[in-house]
Amino acid sequence: QVQKVMPNDSFYFSIVRDPATLGESSFSYFRAAAPAFRNSPSLDAFLAHPTLFYRPGIRGNHYARNLQWFDFGLPDDPKDPREIRESLEKLDRTFSLVLLAENFDESLVLLREALCWPEESVDTFAHNSRPHPKESRGVSSSQAERLRAWNRLDWELYSHLNRTFWRRAESFGIARLRREVRRLRERRESLARRCLRGGGPVPAKAIPDGRLRPFQPPGGGNILGFSVRAGLEPEERERCVRMATPELQYKDLLDRRQFGGKNDSKGG
Template sequence: MGFWGKYRDLGVKYRDFGARYRDTDYAPPPSSAPPPSGHTPCRPRSHVVFLKTHKTGGSSVVNVLSRYGESRQLRFALPHRYQFGYPSPFRAERVRGFRPGRTFDIICHHMRFNLSEVQRVMPNDSFYFSIVRDPGTLGESSFSYFRAAAPAFRNSPSLDAFLSSPWRFFRPGIRGNHYARNLQWFDFGLPDPVEPQKIPGILQNLERIFPLVLLAENFDESLVLLRHELCWPRFSVDSFAHNSRDRGRSRISAEQTRRLRAWNSLDWALYSHFNRSFWVKAEKFGIARLRKEAEELRERRRVLAGKCLKGGGPVPPKSIAAAELRPFQPPGGGRILGFALREGLQGEERERCGRMAMPELPYKDLLERAQFGGNGSGSVGG
């Protein structure tokens, strides 16, 4: 059975925590001050394309988008299963309920990006954004998480062994090996191999499609910029860190980081480009203002974790009694942490905490039930 086929054996019927959110769950208090002088009022965007890249913090972003969209009864472009035919390029027919001329409000689940096909599904005024991570750390995370999926990783006894002689283990074109090299470049649907002199032009064109690309290393600052780009309420980006890994005592060395960046040279070019563009936007926004809002976001997260979560943070899956809150565990990979709700939560507070704690897969099923009825239980790969 393949890596993603493991989902089919979960056998969990995810239950709904209750009625859908009211808009007031995200609306600012009535006494909120007007926009600062010089700031033009904006209209919230409801047409959003998020390219969810692997092992970059994208699951936390999907949770934000899922809660916002559900609270406003927006229509999600959902896969028939849990991904849009990944690793094949995205096609509009992979969207449940798609028909020519019909568009959706939000698309945010795993795909290999294909602009022309996404445009068949999403309105012309959609806001496109994504997230990237330094391949020096992403590569180590991928080695652990995708060990069973990528033959290049599976056949290597350790990360050090792989990095000392990657071509001994890696064969291009073998199913699953896209996880082992330039994974972000692959997720963006970019050509590989590519002539080095063409890379700057490719990245400049990509930036025209994606006016904002978040940085995993500056996640809270990224959420602040995203919120302002979308013109969403301040509390709409409050979130917990989903899909985090229990690393134990493992640490990546400077030499491993250097080798991972060299092995994933296209990802390093991609990350470097969007790292620069991110900080250009941050300077324009105002660094002091950005840091202040990011710290306010972190403080709200601390308060919410204390209110909502047993133990105040992520816990091992065996500590999570509610089946619908247990995150998927990759076969052969590192243990993925999740969230258990504090006892005694009631009503709207339990509902909001439950939505913030809910992993991506059961939340997708919940959204599917709301839009299409039925049990909303899918399986990965379609």
């Protein structure tokens, strides 16, 4: 549908994530929205017997299985391997570039190069992170295996696009890519020191400006955000605030620029 209103030479790009880590994150973030997750006492309990909790077609349960396949609008639960292959080939024809969440900095470099942007155009702070205790090891190998099996279509999608991504990276030049990633991270660290109180992400309750507090999903994990340092010059403060603004509030900013109106995602 988007292609119907966009010019023929539009550049389409998206992003994918390993369904192992995405599945764990979704279980936390969408716990209140997905009945399949809400009715399960824990991630391990869900993975042990997912069909006890999951019912297709129930509102919100699209978050619980093959979420990326759903988001790309691909055919619902194809059984024929040929149909899966054709769906992936169609994605290749539609999207000029698909980023990898696990290699986000490398992805930003390739995106910048594809769009002929200057280096500083992809300087960013990472939003929507969660605090991880030092003793936490993330997803276990057993959980990862089960999450990929449960999200089989997402694993097919991710594996295919991962291979496509690294072929593009090799064409760009791996050594060149590493150099640009290093410069990107150096610029980010410098900006964090100049812009942010504490030099990095903090809990939402520690952010005095409500406009910069990230959305906290009901029943989900705590989402970190950024607090901007006081005493910055106006021009530098504007840049720092934009980089620290969560996606919902940034969407409202863009809406106001395009359509006018009030901010619908104000912090408390």
